Amino acid sequence: MKRGLLCLLVVMAMIAGCGKPQFSDAEEKTIASLALNTLPALKPDTTNRFADIPAAAALGSTLFFDQGMSRDGTVSCSTCHKIDRQFQDDLPQAVGVGRTNRRTMPLAGVARDPWFFWDGRRDSLWAQALTPLENPLEQAGNRAAFAHYIKGRFGERYERIFGPLPDLSTVPANASPLGTDAEKAAWEAMPASQAEDVNRVFANIGKAIAAFERSIEPPQTRFDRFAIDLASGARPQVDDALSPEEILGLKLFISKANCVTCHNGPRFTDNSFHNTGVPPVADLPQDRGRVDAITQVAVDPFNCFGAFRDGDDSACRELRFMVKTGPELIRAYKTPSLRGAATRPPYMHAGQFSSLDEVVAHYSKAPVSVEGVSEVHPLQLSDRERAALVAFLKTLAE
Amino acid sequence: MASLWRYLLAGLGLAALLVGILAIVYLTAPQTAPGADTSRSKTTANRLFVASFQPERGVIRQGELQSWLLTLKTVKGVPVEGAAITVSGGMPLHNHGLPTSPQATDYLGEGRYRIDGLKFTMSGWWQLRFAISAAAGSDTVVFNLVL
Numbered sequence: 001m002k003r004g005l006l007c008l009l010v011v012m013a014m015i016a017g018c019g020k021p022q023f024s025d026a027e028e029k030t031i032a033s034l035a036l037n038t039l040p041a042l043k044p045d046t047t048n049r050f051a052d053i054p055a056a057a058a059l060g061s062t063l064f065f066d067q068g069m070s071r072d073g074t075v076s077c078s079t080c081h082k083i084d085r086q087f088q089d090d091l092p093q094a095v096g097v098g099r100t101n102r103r104t105m106p107l108a109g110v111a112r113d114p115w116f117f118w119d120g121r122r123d124s125l126w127a128q129a130l131t132p133l134e135n136p137l138e139q140a141g142n143r144a145a146f147a148h149y150i151k152g153r154f155g156e157r158y159e160r161i162f163g164p165l166p167d168l169s170t171v172p173a174n175a176s177p178l179g180t181d182a183e184k185a186a187w188e189a190m191p192a193s194q195a196e197d198v199n200r201v202f203a204n205i206g207k208a209i210a211a212f213e214r215s216i217e218p219p220q221t222r223f224d225r226f227a228i229d230l231a232s233g234a235r236p237q238v239d240d241a242l243s244p245e246e247i248l249g250l251k252l253f254i255s256k257a258n259c260v261t262c263h264n265g266p267r268f269t270d271n272s273f274h275n276t277g278v279p280p281v282a283d284l285p286q287d288r289g290r291v292d293a294i295t296q297v298a299v300d301p302f303n304c305f306g307a308f309r310d311g312d313d314s315a316c317r318e319l320r321f322m323v324k325t326g327p328e329l330i331r332a333y334k335t336p337s338l339r340g341a342a343t344r345p346p347y348m349h350a351g352q353f354s355s356l357d358e359v360v361a362h363y364s365k366a367p368v369s370v371e372g373v374s375e376v377h378p379l380q381l382s383d384r385e386r387a388a389l390v391a392f393l394k395t396l397a398e
Numbered sequence: 399m400a401s402l403w404r405y406l407l408a409g410l411g412l413a414a415l416l417v418g419i420l421a422i423v424y425l426t427a428p429q430t431a432p433g434a435d436t437s438r439s440k441t442t443a444n445r446l447f448v449a450s451f452q453p454e455r456g457v458i459r460q461g462e463l464q465s466w467l468l469t470l471k472t473v474k475g476v477p478v479e480g481a482a483i484t485v486s487g488g489m490p491l492h493n494h495g496l497p498t499s500p501q502a503t504d505y506l507g508e509g510r511y512r513i514d515g516l517k518f519t520m521s522g523w524w525q526l527r528f529a530i531s532a533a534a535g536s537d538t539v540v541f542n543l544v545l
Contacts, residue, residue, distance in 0.1 A: 261492070261520050261521075261522070262519075262520065264460070264461070264519075264520055264521070265460070265461055270461060270497075270519035270520055271461065271519065272497045272519045273497075274494075317463050317514070317515060318463065318498075320515065321463065321498040321499050321500060321501065321514070321515025321517075322498070322499065323495070323496070323497065323498060323499050324499065326495060328494050328495060373493075375492060375493065375494055
């Protein structure tokens with residue numbers, strides 16, 4: 001009798017012991033899927049045959065930091081993508097030659113994106129790199145001027161990578177299909193073969209910059225060390241263990257708060273576009289997000305179907321199978337990676353929120369969208385839960 | 399007598415253990431659609447075709463563009479050729495459509511059609527609806543997938 005009771009107590013103790021683990025099996029699986037060690041090796045970019053050539057990346061690096069790559073010689077890619085600030089600028093909206101209407105995106109892991117900019121208006125890293133060069137609010141240059149500049153300043157380096165530069169002696173100093181009226185007129189007056197020569201040099205500038213940007217990858221964080229220990233069954237190192245508040249935040253992130261629905265995988269993004277009811281900024285031009293980017297990427301001469309792509313069109317499936325219409329595209333913006341986010345306020349596509357507290361409060365409240373329909377539903381998170389989510393997000397930046 | 403008690407208590411203990419395990423399995427199982435039929439082969443709505451739907455490379459990888467094979471046969475088992483197929487769908491619980499526009503891109507013979515451009519960007523319940531037009535008529539079929 002006594003032995004029977006003892007037996008029962010032992011069995012019950014065993015149940016009690018395993019009945020309340022820190023994480024369920026499903027939670028552990030989700031946590032493992034977020035860890036950086038599950039990030040696959042970077043795939044080759046067959047649309048840019050210079051993507052993995054070190055000399056191209058070196059030239060791209062030079063161009064990335066060169067203020068000569070702008071109309072007035074004061075702005076480079078690195079003006080907004082600051083190397084010591086996760087390649088972003090801490091401003092609500094980027095400031096180049098003028099003030100833009102969007103927040104600068106950080107660059108860690110950018111080569112893994114299928115779409116570029118907040119609205120995905122470009123479909124390759126090299127096509128993206130060309131866009132600010134000619135945007136009048138960013139580098140404000142024009143492609144004819146860039147071709148001349150490359151020839152004069154980096155001609156030898158360029159030719160070692162891309163082959164002989166075309167004859168630019170009769171190319172106007174300033175010309176572009178996207179420039180001022182005078183630049184557009186100069187571009188229109190150019191023979192088609194000459195325009196293609198300039199476009200080829202311009203595309204190669206983008207390909208060199210993209211080759212450089214491929215080396216920018218997200219660093220391992222405290223969360224990753226914790227997740228790897230959890231998956232392997234190792235006891236977390238003292239410095240890597242998450243506090244009870246951070247663990248609560250992690251649990252909320254992957255369950256009740258539904259953050260992991262969109263912020264999934266080792267980069268904490270589904271690489272897709274969503275309307276989450278983020279309010280517009282009062283003094284900025286109308287911004288409708290993805291819906292207005294569809295045509296832009298479809299007509300971009302440097303897109304995957306264009307003449308400047310290397311390799312075959314099997315690399316163009318994202319563009320080919322792109323969603324082109326539908327109410328969900330209205331005010332839909334790209335899900336940003338959350339790695340390092342805690343140390344780079346402000347947040348959202350136009351820097352609408354100045355702190356993670358504001359971001360989490362927004363998702364908890366889930367206000368309706370000014371246009372289109374928000375995909376987010378109210379969560380009713382308590383103060384403690386919201387603070388826990390913020391505490392967890394900080395582990396992705398340490 | 400003591401021996402009987404011992405067996406009874408051991409039995410109770412084991413039953414409690416079983417309940418504990420079942421509770422853990424139940425509580426940690428992925429959330430599925432209430433009663434969603436996740437079979438990969440089914441008869442179309444108006445019973446014109448039997449459709450089966452499989453990932454071309456056997457596995458579903460979340461977040462990657464992938465192709466699937468839709469195999470169409472008549473209810474008598476004859477492969478359906480020359481079908482026009484359109485694809486739609488989405489995530490019913492999230493109230494949004496597909497993140498890509500998949501298309502029937504190739505006919506591979508024996509009633510097999512390649513559906514390319516599928517991408518499942520998040521875990522959860524997905525629905526894929528096919529509208530099929532062939533010599534026998536037009537019909538639709540919906541497949542449920544839970545990632």
